[in-house]
Amino acid sequence: MKAAVVSAFDAPPRYQDFPDPTATGPDELVVDVLAAGLHPRVRSQANGSHYTTTGELPLVPGVDGVGRGPGGRLRYFVLPETTLGSMAERTVIDVRRSVVLPEGSDVLAVAAAMNPAMSSWVALRRRAEFQPGQDVLVLGATGNAGRLAVQIAKLLGAGRVVAAGRDEARLSAVGASETVPLDRVAEAADVDVVLDYVWGEPTAAAMAAVVTHRADRGKPLTWIEIGSVAGPTAAIPSAALRAARLRIIGSGQGSVTPRDIIAELPSLAEEITRGTFEINARPVALSDVEQAWAESTSTTERLVLTP
Numbered sequence: 001m002k003a004a005v006v007s008a009f010d011a012p013p014r015y016q017d018f019p020d021p022t023a024t025g026p027d028e029l030v031v032d033v034l035a036a037g038l039h040p041r042v043r044s045q046a047n048g049s050h051y052t053t054t055g056e057l058p059l060v061p062g063v064d065g066v067g068r069g070p071g072g073r074l075r076y077f078v079l080p081e082t083t084l085g086s087m088a089e090r091t092v093i094d095v096r097r098s099v100v101l102p103e104g105s106d107v108l109a110v111a112a113a114m115n116p117a118m119s120s121w122v123a124l125r126r127r128a129e130f131q132p133g134q135d136v137l138v139l140g141a142t143g144n145a146g147r148l149a150v151q152i153a154k155l156l157g158a159g160r161v162v163a164a165g166r167d168e169a170r171l172s173a174v175g176a177s178e179t180v181p182l183d184r185v186a187e188a189a190d191v192d193v194v195l196d197y198v199w200g201e202p203t204a205a206a207m208a209a210v211v212t213h214r215a216d217r218g219k220p221l222t223w224i225e226i227g228s229v230a231g232p233t234a235a236i237p238s239a240a241l242r243a244a245r246l247r248i249i250g251s252g253q254g255s256v257t258p259r260d261i262i263a264e265l266p267s268l269a270e271e272i273t274r275g276t277f278e279i280n281a282r283p284v285a286l287s288d289v290e291q292a293w294a295e296s297t298s299t300t301e302r303l304v305l306t307p
């Protein structure tokens with residue numbers, strides 16, 4: 001079969017032949033892949049920088065996708081750590097890590113949105129004890145995950161949803177109750193939950209500003225680290241943890257168990273197939289994978305590879 005194949009971490013995947021997969025376990029199924037999202041997570045898998053990498057090569061990238069199994073059913077699937085990802089004509093899925101989609105579902109939208117949407121969906125439903133009516137601040141709200149986080153916080157009943165980012169023009173289009181430049185988040189200091197896609201220096205500054213400008217520093221504040229687009233480390237001021245009732249947690253593979261992540265797939269897939277969210281997916285043929293990799297990462301759309 002044809003697949004996108006990574007042979008070196010410093011080179012893009014190439015469209016080439018790869019051995020056909022076979023199912024071995026009782027819960028495994030070979031599916032024809034219809035669509036696989038090119039998420040930041042997939043880029044970091046392909047360049048060896050993700051925290052889960054084992055360094056094994058060659059590998060086919062792709063952490064999730066939509067495919068059709070031998071029974072003809074349409075499924076969204078999430079793959080375990082594997083060297084056979086979803087950017088191939090066929091891959092092996094574990095049916096327990098998949099959800100059957102209604103026939104006629106928009107496969108591009110599902111492949112584009114499940115990964116970025118899961119980030120806030122799981123964070124709010126599995127990591128924070130989020131309650132309807134609470135106010136949410138999204139740091140990095142102009143990206144694919146950030147825009148969906150605004151929509152998901154509203155869907156889950158948030159009171160105010162404040163969108164923070166560095167591009168003010170794009171911020172105004174994300175549908176938040178309020179927007180604030182990333183370097184002025186003190187204006188949104190009284191929220192209950194922060195969904196943080198940024199980390200690095202901007203987060204260290206934002207955290208110091210938020211905790212010192214809260215009207216009531218005894219009011220709980222849950223800061224959830226989800227992404228690190230501005231840097232993998234942040235210098236958190238010690239005073240932030242002493243001067244306010246701040247709790248810093250993370251949400252992702254590991255801090256949320258696979259079982260808990262899988263449990264959230266059906267309800268989120270249902271919202272996506274129902275058309276609840278605004279999703280901007282752009283299909284690219286799998287044979288053009290090298291070209292897709294070379295494109296600068298767009299935060300306004302998600303590329304979806306179609307074998």
Ligand SMILES: NC(=O)c1ccc[n+]([C@@H]2O[C@H](COP(=O)([O-])OP(=O)(O)OC[C@H]3O[C@@H](n4cnc5c(N)ncnc54)[C@H](OP(=O)(O)O)[C@@H]3O)[C@@H](O)[C@H]2O)c1
Pocket residue numbers: 039040041115116118119140141142143144145146165166167170182197198202225226227228229230251252253297298299300
């Ligand atoms: N933990 C999880 O479960 C999970 C799941 C999915 C994604 N993620 C992570 O979430 C992050 C965002 O993913 P995505 O799909 O939304 O990516 P994306 O579509 O590429 O969006 C990136 C976002 O980061 C912003 N950004 C980039 N560099 C920045 C900087 N130096 N300072 C401030 N903002 C910056 C962009 O702002 P501009 O619009 O101004 O460029 C944009 O809002 C990634 O780190 C991804 O790995 C985590």
